[in-house]
Amino acid sequence: MKSTNSYTSVAIGLHWLTAIALTAAFAVGVYMHDLPLSPDKLRIYSWHKWAGVCIFVLVAIRLAWRCTHRPPGPPAGMPIWQHRAAEGAHRLLYLLMLAIPLSGWLMSSAKGYQTVLFGILPLPDLVQKDASLGECLQAAHRWLNFSLAALVAAHLAAALKHHWIDRDDVLQRMLPFLKQK
Amino acid sequence: MKKSLLIAAVASIATYANAVEFDRWQADKSVVSFVFKQMNVPVEGRFKRFKGKLNFDPAKPTQARAELEIELASIDAGSTEANDEVAGKLWFNSKNYPSARFVSSSIKPLGNNRFEVAGKMSIKGRTQDVITPAILRQDGGSATFEGNFVLKRADYAIGEGLWADFGTVANEIQIKFRLTALAAGKN
Numbered sequence: 001m002k003s004t005n006s007y008t009s010v011a012i013g014l015h016w017l018t019a020i021a022l023t024a025a026f027a028v029g030v031y032m033h034d035l036p037l038s039p040d041k042l043r044i045y046s047w048h049k050w051a052g053v054c055i056f057v058l059v060a061i062r063l064a065w066r067c068t069h070r071p072p073g074p075p076a077g078m079p080i081w082q083h084r085a086a087e088g089a090h091r092l093l094y095l096l097m098l099a100i101p102l103s104g105w106l107m108s109s110a111k112g113y114q115t116v117l118f119g120i121l122p123l124p125d126l127v128q129k130d131a132s133l134g135e136c137l138q139a140a141h142r143w144l145n146f147s148l149a150a151l152v153a154a155h156l157a158a159a160l161k162h163h164w165i166d167r168d169d170v171l172q173r174m175l176p177f178l179k180q181k
Numbered sequence: 182m183k184k185s186l187l188i189a190a191v192a193s194i195a196t197y198a199n200a201v202e203f204d205r206w207q208a209d210k211s212v213v214s215f216v217f218k219q220m221n222v223p224v225e226g227r228f229k230r231f232k233g234k235l236n237f238d239p240a241k242p243t244q245a246r247a248e249l250e251i252e253l254a255s256i257d258a259g260s261t262e263a264n265d266e267v268a269g270k271l272w273f274n275s276k277n278y279p280s281a282r283f284v285s286s287s288i289k290p291l292g293n294n295r296f297e298v299a300g301k302m303s304i305k306g307r308t309q310d311v312i313t314p315a316i317l318r319q320d321g322g323s324a325t326f327e328g329n330f331v332l333k334r335a336d337y338a339i340g341e342g343l344w345a346d347f348g349t350v351a352n353e354i355q356i357k358f359r360l361t362a363l364a365a366g367k368n
Contacts, residue, residue, distance in 0.1 A: 037262050037263070037266045039343055039344060039346065039348065039349040039350070042219050042220055042349045043220065045220075046222070111260065112224065112225070112259050112260065113222055113224065113259070116220070116221050116222045119221035119222075120221070
């Protein structure tokens with residue numbers, strides 16, 4: 001039985017899928033950026049780009065789902081400032097999850113490397129090759145990522161605070177198996 | 182005596198007019214570029230420094246001759262990282278083999294200013310036969326020689342060792358050239 005206090009299973013699935021995919025792509029990005037040039041580096045870069053495209057699509061689907069399916073509200077008794085902070089943080093999370101793959105795609109084009117999804121589907125280059133623009137977009141991609149990492153850390157800390165300190169169901173409703181314990 | 186001198190003079194002018202040597206390289210109107218594929222992504226590059234000459238007699242196109250020498254260290258392979266990499270031993274080994282050289286051996290007219298140029302390409306101590314279609318155009322005092330062909334990097338050991346596999350960098354490299362030279366002795 002679905003109450004207003006639970007997420008749809010699709011929303012839960014999409015949440016964890018993006019969480020895993022983003023963590024993996026982030027880790028690969030950190031690992032690959034200063035590798036010496038080799039066939040492996042070219043492969044890893046391509047995989048990272050393909051992952052980014054998939055994550056962008058995944059986040060777009062998730063956002064569409066979020067807009068058409070009302071998520072559960074804040075737990076009773078939560079201060080209004082915390083509700084607002086959570087609202088803002090979630091908006092920012094969505095924004096970063098879309099902006100990061102976009103910045104990576106544009107960076108790749110500016111550096112003169114078109115993104116060819118799975119080596120099959122060429123994505124258009126929205127910007128032309130331009131070394132200084134490439135540097136700018138690289139910095140943007142890095143800082144957007146660090147911002148997302150910081151925000152995810154806060155998101156995680158808030159979820160754990162709800163679970164262990166406030167002892168409400170905020171974490172449980174995104175991790176349904178916790179309920180069964 | 183006077184008459185024979187005049188004949189000789191006329192004959193030499195005629196020879197000069199027919200067998201024009203275009204040896205004054207127009208670097209700003211000449212391009213040697215290439216497209217290679219890495220992970221199926223086309224990447225463009227070019228060589229900034231090269232020289233050559235064209236000997237082209239419009240009346241005897243089959244006797245035309247083209248030569249090109251490319252300074253491999255002048256490569257722009259798409260990024261600084263790639264430029265450093267391809268200078269190395271596994272790629273061009275440009276310290277030991279500073280230039281690539283093409284010398285035509287036969288030029289077959291195909292009509293309509295189109296020719297099939299055959300010749301020898303030497304890169305990294307290896308020489309291979311190359312055939313390329315080309316358009317040869319004469320425009321007043323200059324000649325332009327333009328075309329493109331596919332070069333297989335493995336034929337010249339460009340990209341050895343860990344790069345020998347074509348899974349990341351494809352074997353086929355599209356070479357495009359447009360070479361313009363001014364006729365010798367004219368200003």
